[in-house]
Amino acid sequence: MSKIILTGGGTAGHVIPHFALLPYFKNNHIELLYIGSKNGIEKELVHQKSIPYIGISSGKLRRYFDMKNFTDPFRIIAGFFQALSCLIKNRPDLVFSKGGFVSVPVVAAAWLLRIPVIAHESDMTPGLANKLAAPFTKKILTTFEETLNYLPKNKGIFTGSPVRQSLKNGNKAIGYDLTGFNDSKPVIMVMGGSLGAQKINHVLREALPLLLDHYQIIHLCGSGNLDKRLTNKSGYVQYEYVNQELPHLFSITDFMVSRAGSNAINEFAYLQLPSLLIPLSKNASRGDQILNAKVFESKGYAQVLPEENLTVMFFVESIDTLYKQLDNYVEHLSSGTESTGTQNVYHEIISILRKEV
16 A cells, blocks of 8 residues: 655645545545644644644744744754654655645655655745755646746646545535525625635625625635624625535635635636635735736636725725626636646656656
8 A cells, every 4th residue: 555645734725735635545545644733724624634643843934034033943953853753654655745834844854765755836936835845856746837937847747736626516505504595696705715814804894785785795704703793694604614514605606705825716716616816915925826816817717806905995896897797707717627637636646656666
Protein backbone atom coordinates (compact mmCIF):
# COMPACT_ATOMS: atom_id res chain seq x y z
CA MET A 1 0.00 0.00 0.00
CA SER A 2 1.33 3.43 -0.93
CA LYS A 3 1.55 6.14 1.71
CA ILE A 4 1.21 9.88 1.11
CA ILE A 5 1.78 12.69 3.57
CA LEU A 6 -0.40 15.74 2.99
CA THR A 7 0.67 19.15 4.26
CA GLY A 8 -0.49 22.75 4.13
CA GLY A 9 -2.19 25.18 6.43
CA GLY A 10 -2.79 28.65 7.75
CA THR A 11 -6.12 29.10 5.94
CA ALA A 12 -8.83 26.74 4.75
CA GLY A 13 -7.64 27.37 1.19
CA HIS A 14 -4.44 25.46 1.96
CA VAL A 15 -6.40 22.49 3.33
CA ILE A 16 -9.74 21.93 1.62
CA PRO A 17 -8.30 21.07 -1.85
CA HIS A 18 -6.76 17.99 -0.23
CA PHE A 19 -10.28 16.81 0.56
CA ALA A 20 -11.24 16.85 -3.11
CA LEU A 21 -8.66 14.10 -3.65
CA LEU A 22 -9.79 11.85 -0.79
CA PRO A 23 -12.21 9.69 -2.85
CA TYR A 24 -9.41 8.98 -5.33
CA PHE A 25 -6.97 8.05 -2.57
CA LYS A 26 -9.55 5.84 -0.88
CA ASN A 27 -10.47 4.01 -4.09
CA ASN A 28 -6.82 3.22 -4.68
CA HIS A 29 -6.10 2.15 -1.08
CA ILE A 30 -3.56 4.90 -0.44
CA GLU A 31 -2.71 5.48 3.22
CA LEU A 32 -2.73 9.12 4.34
CA LEU A 33 -1.14 11.17 7.10
CA TYR A 34 -1.43 14.94 7.53
CA ILE A 35 1.28 17.22 8.90
CA GLY A 36 0.07 20.68 9.89
CA SER A 37 0.63 23.25 12.58
CA LYS A 38 -0.14 22.48 16.19
CA ASN A 39 -3.00 24.96 16.52
CA GLY A 40 -3.88 26.06 12.99
CA ILE A 41 -7.28 25.92 11.31
CA GLU A 42 -6.12 22.82 9.43
CA LYS A 43 -6.08 20.72 12.61
CA GLU A 44 -9.84 20.86 13.14
CA LEU A 45 -10.64 20.52 9.43
CA VAL A 46 -8.47 17.42 9.03
CA HIS A 47 -9.82 15.79 12.19
CA GLN A 48 -13.32 16.10 10.71
CA LYS A 49 -12.13 13.87 7.86
CA SER A 50 -10.68 11.26 10.28
CA ILE A 51 -7.19 11.55 8.77
CA PRO A 52 -4.30 10.92 11.21
CA TYR A 53 -2.80 14.31 12.09
CA ILE A 54 0.60 15.37 13.41
CA GLY A 55 1.12 18.96 14.52
CA ILE A 56 4.51 20.65 14.29
CA SER A 57 5.86 24.05 15.29
CA SER A 58 5.21 26.68 12.67
CA GLY A 59 6.27 30.26 12.08
CA LYS A 60 5.48 32.88 9.48
CA LEU A 61 7.99 34.62 7.22
CA ARG A 62 6.73 38.19 6.99
CA ARG A 63 7.68 40.91 4.52
CA TYR A 64 7.00 43.57 7.17
CA PHE A 65 8.35 44.36 10.65
CA ASP A 66 6.88 42.38 13.50
CA MET A 67 8.41 41.33 16.83
CA LYS A 68 7.53 37.72 15.98
CA ASN A 69 10.09 37.91 13.16
CA PHE A 70 12.72 37.41 15.87
CA THR A 71 11.15 34.28 17.33
CA ASP A 72 9.44 32.59 14.38
CA PRO A 73 12.73 31.42 12.76
CA PHE A 74 13.30 29.24 15.82
CA ARG A 75 9.77 27.80 15.48
CA ILE A 76 10.48 27.03 11.83
CA ILE A 77 13.73 25.27 12.73
CA ALA A 78 11.94 23.26 15.42
CA GLY A 79 9.24 22.41 12.88
CA PHE A 80 11.84 21.16 10.44
CA PHE A 81 13.27 18.67 12.94
CA GLN A 82 9.79 17.59 14.02
CA ALA A 83 8.84 17.02 10.39
CA LEU A 84 12.10 15.15 9.78
CA SER A 85 11.38 12.84 12.71
CA CYS A 86 7.84 12.22 11.46
CA LEU A 87 9.02 11.41 7.94
CA ILE A 88 11.73 9.04 9.18
CA LYS A 89 9.19 7.23 11.35
CA ASN A 90 6.45 6.98 8.71
CA ARG A 91 8.52 6.76 5.49
CA PRO A 92 5.89 7.97 3.00
CA ASP A 93 6.24 7.36 -0.72
CA LEU A 94 5.36 10.97 -1.52
CA VAL A 95 4.55 14.34 0.05
CA PHE A 96 1.79 16.49 -1.45
CA SER A 97 1.88 20.12 -0.34
CA LYS A 98 -0.81 22.79 -0.75
CA GLY A 99 1.35 25.59 0.62
CA GLY A 100 1.22 27.76 3.68
CA PHE A 101 4.24 28.28 5.89
CA VAL A 102 3.83 25.04 7.83
CA SER A 103 4.53 23.16 4.59
CA VAL A 104 8.03 24.58 4.06
CA PRO A 105 9.86 22.56 6.77
CA VAL A 106 7.94 19.43 5.74
CA VAL A 107 8.96 19.80 2.10
CA ALA A 108 12.58 20.54 3.01
CA ALA A 109 12.75 17.51 5.31
CA ALA A 110 11.28 15.29 2.59
CA TRP A 111 13.89 16.49 0.10
CA LEU A 112 16.66 15.68 2.59
CA LEU A 113 15.30 12.14 2.89
CA ARG A 114 14.89 11.83 -0.92
CA ILE A 115 11.12 11.56 -0.64
CA PRO A 116 9.49 13.05 -3.78
CA VAL A 117 7.42 16.19 -3.28
CA ILE A 118 4.59 17.59 -5.41
CA ALA A 119 3.32 21.07 -4.57
CA HIS A 120 0.20 22.82 -5.82
CA GLU A 121 -0.02 26.60 -6.24
CA SER A 122 -3.54 27.99 -6.09
CA ASP A 123 -2.95 31.61 -7.00
CA MET A 124 -1.87 33.37 -10.17
CA THR A 125 1.58 34.15 -8.76
CA PRO A 126 3.37 31.80 -6.35
CA GLY A 127 3.16 32.62 -2.67
CA LEU A 128 6.30 32.96 -0.56
CA ALA A 129 5.91 29.48 0.94
CA ASN A 130 5.84 27.79 -2.46
CA LYS A 131 8.72 29.96 -3.69
CA LEU A 132 10.80 28.69 -0.78
CA ALA A 133 9.64 25.11 -1.34
CA ALA A 134 10.19 25.11 -5.12
CA PRO A 135 13.85 23.89 -5.08
CA PHE A 136 12.79 20.83 -3.06
CA THR A 137 9.92 19.73 -5.32
CA LYS A 138 9.71 17.45 -8.33
CA LYS A 139 6.62 19.18 -9.74
CA ILE A 140 4.62 22.33 -9.01
CA LEU A 141 1.05 22.06 -10.22
CA THR A 142 -0.90 25.22 -10.96
CA THR A 143 -4.51 26.39 -10.96
CA PHE A 144 -3.87 29.03 -13.62
CA GLU A 145 -1.95 28.44 -16.84
CA GLU A 146 -0.39 31.89 -16.52
CA THR A 147 1.37 30.81 -13.31
CA LEU A 148 3.77 28.68 -15.37
CA ASN A 149 5.54 31.92 -16.35
CA TYR A 150 6.67 32.33 -12.74
CA LEU A 151 8.00 28.78 -12.24
CA PRO A 152 11.04 26.80 -13.41
CA LYS A 153 10.14 25.44 -16.86
CA ASN A 154 11.04 21.86 -15.93
CA LYS A 155 8.74 21.81 -12.87
CA GLY A 156 5.54 23.69 -13.59
CA ILE A 157 2.46 21.79 -14.84
CA PHE A 158 -0.94 23.38 -15.42
CA THR A 159 -3.61 21.11 -13.93
CA GLY A 160 -6.35 23.35 -12.62
CA SER A 161 -7.56 23.23 -9.03
CA PRO A 162 -8.78 20.20 -7.05
CA VAL A 163 -12.44 20.86 -6.27
CA ARG A 164 -14.75 18.84 -4.06
CA GLN A 165 -17.10 16.96 -6.36
CA SER A 166 -19.36 16.26 -3.39
CA LEU A 167 -20.46 19.90 -3.54
CA LYS A 168 -22.75 18.91 -6.43
CA ASN A 169 -24.60 16.40 -4.24
CA GLY A 170 -26.88 18.94 -2.60
CA ASN A 171 -30.64 18.55 -2.30
CA LYS A 172 -32.80 21.62 -2.96
CA ALA A 173 -35.57 20.48 -0.64
CA ILE A 174 -33.07 20.22 2.22
CA GLY A 175 -31.55 23.59 1.27
CA TYR A 176 -34.92 25.32 1.40
CA ASP A 177 -35.75 23.55 4.68
CA LEU A 178 -32.45 24.64 6.28
CA THR A 179 -32.96 28.28 5.34
CA GLY A 180 -36.72 28.65 5.38
CA PHE A 181 -36.48 30.08 1.86
CA ASN A 182 -38.52 29.20 -1.24
CA ASP A 183 -38.17 29.60 -5.00
CA SER A 184 -40.08 32.90 -5.22
CA LYS A 185 -36.90 35.03 -5.21
CA PRO A 186 -33.30 34.39 -6.29
CA VAL A 187 -30.88 33.28 -3.59
CA ILE A 188 -27.49 34.92 -3.02
CA MET A 189 -24.79 33.31 -0.90
CA VAL A 190 -22.35 35.80 0.64
CA MET A 191 -19.07 34.64 2.13
CA GLY A 192 -15.78 36.25 3.10
CA GLY A 193 -13.37 33.33 3.30
CA SER A 194 -12.66 30.89 6.12
CA LEU A 195 -12.18 33.68 8.68
CA GLY A 196 -14.99 35.91 7.46
CA ALA A 197 -14.67 39.47 6.14
CA GLN A 198 -15.68 42.27 8.48
CA LYS A 199 -16.13 44.91 5.78
CA ILE A 200 -18.30 42.66 3.58
CA ASN A 201 -20.34 41.64 6.64
CA HIS A 202 -20.93 45.27 7.59
CA VAL A 203 -21.86 46.51 4.11
CA LEU A 204 -24.15 43.54 3.45
CA ARG A 205 -26.05 44.07 6.68
CA GLU A 206 -26.39 47.78 5.98
CA ALA A 207 -27.72 46.94 2.50
CA LEU A 208 -30.33 44.38 3.65
CA PRO A 209 -33.27 46.81 3.51
CA LEU A 210 -32.45 47.46 -0.16
CA LEU A 211 -31.83 43.81 -1.06
CA LEU A 212 -34.44 41.72 0.70
CA ASP A 213 -37.34 42.95 -1.44
CA HIS A 214 -35.70 41.26 -4.42
CA TYR A 215 -33.37 38.53 -3.06
CA GLN A 216 -32.99 35.91 -0.33
CA ILE A 217 -29.56 35.88 1.30
CA ILE A 218 -27.43 33.15 2.86
CA HIS A 219 -24.60 34.80 4.80
CA LEU A 220 -21.51 32.84 5.87
CA CYS A 221 -20.07 35.49 8.16
CA GLY A 222 -17.18 33.74 9.93
CA SER A 223 -16.56 32.67 13.50
CA GLY A 224 -17.81 35.11 16.13
CA ASN A 225 -19.49 37.36 13.55
CA LEU A 226 -23.17 36.51 13.98
CA ASP A 227 -25.50 39.47 14.48
CA LYS A 228 -28.17 38.34 16.95
CA ARG A 229 -30.39 41.28 16.01
CA LEU A 230 -30.89 39.66 12.59
CA THR A 231 -31.59 36.12 13.80
CA ASN A 232 -35.22 36.08 12.67
CA LYS A 233 -34.91 38.44 9.71
CA SER A 234 -37.18 37.21 6.90
CA GLY A 235 -35.23 36.27 3.77
CA TYR A 236 -31.87 36.39 5.55
CA VAL A 237 -30.05 33.55 7.28
CA GLN A 238 -26.57 33.70 8.77
CA TYR A 239 -24.03 31.02 9.70
CA GLU A 240 -20.59 31.27 11.22
CA TYR A 241 -19.45 28.22 9.27
CA VAL A 242 -21.12 25.34 7.47
CA ASN A 243 -19.82 21.88 6.66
CA GLN A 244 -22.23 19.11 5.69
CA GLU A 245 -24.93 21.67 4.92
CA LEU A 246 -22.87 23.43 2.25
CA PRO A 247 -23.86 21.31 -0.80
CA HIS A 248 -27.55 21.78 0.07
CA LEU A 249 -27.09 25.55 0.39
CA PHE A 250 -25.22 25.68 -2.91
CA SER A 251 -28.06 23.77 -4.59
CA ILE A 252 -30.51 26.65 -4.01
CA THR A 253 -27.99 29.45 -4.68
CA ASP A 254 -28.26 31.49 -7.89
CA PHE A 255 -25.03 33.45 -7.52
CA MET A 256 -22.23 34.20 -5.08
CA VAL A 257 -20.75 37.27 -3.41
CA SER A 258 -17.29 36.45 -2.15
CA ARG A 259 -13.65 37.27 -1.66
CA ALA A 260 -11.47 35.96 -4.49
CA GLY A 261 -9.49 33.16 -2.89
CA SER A 262 -8.51 30.78 -5.66
CA ASN A 263 -9.92 27.56 -4.22
CA ALA A 264 -13.30 29.12 -3.43
CA ILE A 265 -13.79 30.74 -6.82
CA ASN A 266 -12.80 27.56 -8.64
CA GLU A 267 -15.47 25.71 -6.66
CA PHE A 268 -17.98 28.34 -7.78
CA ALA A 269 -16.91 27.78 -11.38
CA TYR A 270 -17.22 24.00 -10.96
CA LEU A 271 -20.78 24.53 -9.71
CA GLN A 272 -21.41 27.02 -12.56
CA LEU A 273 -22.30 29.76 -10.09
CA PRO A 274 -21.63 33.32 -11.28
CA SER A 275 -20.07 35.55 -8.67
CA LEU A 276 -19.51 39.10 -7.55
CA LEU A 277 -15.91 39.07 -6.34
CA ILE A 278 -14.54 41.54 -3.80
CA PRO A 279 -10.82 40.74 -3.61
CA LEU A 280 -8.66 41.71 -0.68
CA SER A 281 -6.90 44.98 -1.42
CA LYS A 282 -3.11 45.26 -1.68
CA ASN A 283 -3.17 46.97 1.70
CA ALA A 284 -4.25 43.67 3.28
CA SER A 285 -2.55 41.12 1.00
CA ARG A 286 0.11 40.64 -1.66
CA GLY A 287 -2.51 41.25 -4.33
CA ASP A 288 -3.10 37.61 -5.31
CA GLN A 289 -6.87 37.86 -4.96
CA ILE A 290 -6.94 40.86 -7.29
CA LEU A 291 -5.17 38.82 -9.98
CA ASN A 292 -7.45 35.82 -9.41
CA ALA A 293 -10.52 38.02 -9.77
CA LYS A 294 -9.23 39.61 -12.98
CA VAL A 295 -8.79 36.19 -14.57
CA PHE A 296 -12.34 35.16 -13.69
CA GLU A 297 -13.69 38.48 -14.91
CA SER A 298 -11.85 38.08 -18.23
CA LYS A 299 -13.39 34.60 -18.68
CA GLY A 300 -16.88 35.96 -18.14
CA TYR A 301 -17.31 34.02 -14.90
CA ALA A 302 -17.54 36.93 -12.48
CA GLN A 303 -17.99 40.63 -11.92
CA VAL A 304 -15.41 42.42 -9.77
CA LEU A 305 -16.02 45.12 -7.16
CA PRO A 306 -12.74 46.55 -5.78
CA GLU A 307 -12.73 46.75 -2.01
CA GLU A 308 -11.90 50.45 -2.28
CA ASN A 309 -15.35 50.92 -3.89
CA LEU A 310 -17.23 48.76 -1.41
CA THR A 311 -20.08 50.98 -0.26
CA VAL A 312 -23.73 50.13 0.20
CA MET A 313 -24.63 51.94 -3.02
CA PHE A 314 -22.00 50.25 -5.21
CA PHE A 315 -22.65 46.90 -3.53
CA VAL A 316 -26.36 46.92 -4.35
CA GLU A 317 -25.77 48.24 -7.88
CA SER A 318 -23.22 45.50 -8.55
CA ILE A 319 -25.56 42.76 -7.35
CA ASP A 320 -28.41 44.08 -9.50
CA THR A 321 -26.13 44.35 -12.56
CA LEU A 322 -24.85 40.80 -12.09
CA TYR A 323 -28.36 39.41 -11.73
CA LYS A 324 -29.55 41.11 -14.92
CA GLN A 325 -26.68 39.44 -16.83
CA LEU A 326 -26.87 36.11 -15.03
CA ASP A 327 -27.61 34.02 -18.12
CA ASN A 328 -24.49 35.35 -19.89
CA TYR A 329 -22.30 34.40 -16.94
CA VAL A 330 -23.81 30.91 -16.72
CA GLU A 331 -23.22 30.41 -20.46
CA HIS A 332 -19.52 31.22 -20.07
CA LEU A 333 -19.23 28.99 -17.02
CA SER A 334 -20.85 26.07 -18.81
CA SER A 335 -18.04 26.04 -21.38
CA GLY A 336 -15.23 26.10 -18.78
CA THR A 337 -12.81 23.29 -17.90
CA GLU A 338 -12.64 23.73 -14.12
CA SER A 339 -14.24 20.32 -13.54
CA THR A 340 -11.08 18.48 -14.69
CA GLY A 341 -8.69 19.89 -12.09
CA THR A 342 -9.12 17.15 -9.50
CA GLN A 343 -8.48 14.34 -11.98
CA ASN A 344 -5.45 16.16 -13.41
CA VAL A 345 -3.86 16.65 -10.00
CA TYR A 346 -4.46 13.05 -9.01
CA HIS A 347 -2.96 11.84 -12.31
CA GLU A 348 0.27 13.76 -11.60
CA ILE A 349 0.48 12.34 -8.08
CA ILE A 350 -0.02 8.78 -9.33
CA SER A 351 2.55 9.22 -12.10
CA ILE A 352 5.21 10.05 -9.51
CA LEU A 353 4.10 7.25 -7.19
CA ARG A 354 4.44 4.68 -9.97
CA LYS A 355 7.96 5.82 -10.66
CA GLU A 356 8.99 5.74 -7.00
CA VAL A 357 7.23 2.66 -5.57
